[in-house]
Amino acid sequence: MPLTPQATPTTYWLEHAWLGTHVEPGVTVEVADGRITAVRTGTPAPPPGAEALHGLTLPGLANAHSHAFHRALRGTVQVGSGTFWTWREVMYGVADRLTPDSYYALARAAYAEMALAGITCVGEFHYLHHAPGGTRYDDPNAMGRALLAAADDAGIRITLLDTAYLxxxxxxxxxxxxxxFSDGTADAWAERADALKGAEHARIGAAVHSVRAVPAEELGTVADWARRREAPLHVHLSEQTAENDACRAAHGRTPTQLLADHGVLGPRTTAVHATHLTDEDIALLGGSATGVCMCPTTERDLADGIGPAVALQEQGSLLSLGSDSHAVIDLLEEARAMELNERLRTRTRGHWTAAALLRAATADGHAALGWDDAGTLAPGALADLTTIRLDSVRTAGPLPRLGAETAVFAATAADVRHTIVGGRQIVRDGTHTRVPDVPTALADAIAAVRG
Structure with missing residues (x-):
C-alpha cells in the first residue's frame, strides 16, 4: 500500500499540542493533500466531524541515523563483554546473510516498530549494496530499493543515505x-547512486561511511555528488579513538580536519557520533554549520563515550538524534539520554530545555534528512503527527501544560498512541494499521537472517 497523502480533507482535534515553545490545550489541525492547512487554538472540544487525538501531540519524530539490519542484533551483541570492534564481527555475520527479500522483510518490520514509536521519518545509512563477495545484483540498487519499499509499506518517510564504503x-x-559494501571507486559509487530516484515518501542522500572507509582523494567526489543534487550528506565521525589515531598516522590530522580539507563539511552535512573531538574539531564543525547526530543509546551500548554535544551546539551545529544500532528504538529516550549523559559528565543539570530536546527529535532531525517542510505543527508543513498518552503509569500526574517535560523525561515509545504520516493514521490506538502484528514480523524476519 503506497504511502500517498490523505486526499480527502481531514480535521484533527488535539487535546494538547506542543507548538514549538509551549503546550497548548484544545488545538484543531486541518489537513489537505498531506499537509497542514490551518492550526487553530482555543477549541476546548472537538469540532463536528473532527477526529480526536487524546494526549499530547507533537510533530512526527525524525530518526536521523539508522542501520535497519542492526535490528537483528538486539539481545545478541549484549551477551558478554567486548568492544566496538568485537561487536562489528557479529554485525558482519548478519550482513553476510541478507538478500534483497530478507532485507525488505527485516527493514519493513524495523520501520513498523519505528512507527509504533512515533517516528515518521528515518535516515537510513545504507552501505549493504551488493551480494556477498561483492557480486552485483542484476539491479545494482536492489538492496536500496528494498529499503525504499520497506519504508513505504511500513508507512513512514525515508531519506536513503546511499553510502560510499570503499x-x-x-x-x-x-x-x-x-x-x-564497496563499489570499488567513488566514481563507480556515484554512477550507481545516480540511478536511485526519490518518491512521495522518499528522498535520496549520500554518506561517507567514515574517513577510514573512503580514501582521502575520493572524499571530494562524494561531497560533489551531494552538492550537485542539493542532497543531505552524512558521515560517521570520530566514533572511536582508534580511528582518530589511525587518521593522524596516515594524514597528520584528525578526521574532522581531513573532511574540512576535502570540502565535506557544511550546512547540508551531518556528522554522526562526533564523540572524540578536539577543540579545533568542534570549531570546524560549528563554524561550517555542519550538523551533528547524536545516538546516545548506541553510544552507551557500545561503550563509545559521551560526545561534546553542548560545545558543538554552542559553536553552531544543529543537533539531531538517531537510534543507530537499534539497541532500543525510542527517540524520546535518545532525547532524554543526551541531557542525562551530560549531567553525568558535568554533575550539573539543565543543559537543554525539554523544548530544545524535542526540536532535536523533530524539526532539526527532519532538516538533517532534507525534509525542511516537516517537523512543525504549522500551516504548510507535512501533516506528520505523533500523539503520546498522558494517562499511562509513566505519564499520569503532571499538569498537562508540562507535557513537553513529561514527554522527554518520563514517556517512552510505549506511550505513543497515534502516528500520522501525510494525514493518514499509520498507528491508531497503539496498533499499526499496515503491519498489524509487528512483534511477529520482527521475530520472523530476524529468525530468517540469524545463523
Whole structure:
C-alpha cells in the first residue's frame, strides 16, 4: 500500500499540542493533500466531524541515523563483554546473510516498530549494496530499493543515505565481509547512486561511511555528488579513538580536519557520533554549520563515550538524534539520554530545555534528512503527527501544560498512541494499521537472517 497523502480533507482535534515553545490545550489541525492547512487554538472540544487525538501531540519524530539490519542484533551483541570492534564481527555475520527479500522483510518490520514509536521519518545509512563477495545484483540498487519499499509499506518517510564504503582502513582493501559494501571507486559509487530516484515518501542522500572507509582523494567526489543534487550528506565521525589515531598516522590530522580539507563539511552535512573531538574539531564543525547526530543509546551500548554535544551546539551545529544500532528504538529516550549523559559528565543539570530536546527529535532531525517542510505543527508543513498518552503509569500526574517535560523525561515509545504520516493514521490506538502484528514480523524476519 503506497504511502500517498490523505486526499480527502481531514480535521484533527488535539487535546494538547506542543507548538514549538509551549503546550497548548484544545488545538484543531486541518489537513489537505498531506499537509497542514490551518492550526487553530482555543477549541476546548472537538469540532463536528473532527477526529480526536487524546494526549499530547507533537510533530512526527525524525530518526536521523539508522542501520535497519542492526535490528537483528538486539539481545545478541549484549551477551558478554567486548568492544566496538568485537561487536562489528557479529554485525558482519548478519550482513553476510541478507538478500534483497530478507532485507525488505527485516527493514519493513524495523520501520513498523519505528512507527509504533512515533517516528515518521528515518535516515537510513545504507552501505549493504551488493551480494556477498561483492557480486552485483542484476539491479545494482536492489538492496536500496528494498529499503525504499520497506519504508513505504511500513508507512513512514525515508531519506536513503546511499553510502560510499570503499576500503577497510587507511590504505587497506576491503575484507571479505566488506566486499559487498564497496563499489570499488567513488566514481563507480556515484554512477550507481545516480540511478536511485526519490518518491512521495522518499528522498535520496549520500554518506561517507567514515574517513577510514573512503580514501582521502575520493572524499571530494562524494561531497560533489551531494552538492550537485542539493542532497543531505552524512558521515560517521570520530566514533572511536582508534580511528582518530589511525587518521593522524596516515594524514597528520584528525578526521574532522581531513573532511574540512576535502570540502565535506557544511550546512547540508551531518556528522554522526562526533564523540572524540578536539577543540579545533568542534570549531570546524560549528563554524561550517555542519550538523551533528547524536545516538546516545548506541553510544552507551557500545561503550563509545559521551560526545561534546553542548560545545558543538554552542559553536553552531544543529543537533539531531538517531537510534543507530537499534539497541532500543525510542527517540524520546535518545532525547532524554543526551541531557542525562551530560549531567553525568558535568554533575550539573539543565543543559537543554525539554523544548530544545524535542526540536532535536523533530524539526532539526527532519532538516538533517532534507525534509525542511516537516517537523512543525504549522500551516504548510507535512501533516506528520505523533500523539503520546498522558494517562499511562509513566505519564499520569503532571499538569498537562508540562507535557513537553513529561514527554522527554518520563514517556517512552510505549506511550505513543497515534502516528500520522501525510494525514493518514499509520498507528491508531497503539496498533499499526499496515503491519498489524509487528512483534511477529520482527521475530520472523530476524529468525530468517540469524545463523
Amino acid at each position: 576500503s577497510a582502513g587507511f590504505g587497506d582493501r576491503p575484507n571479505q565481509h566488506q566486499l559487498r
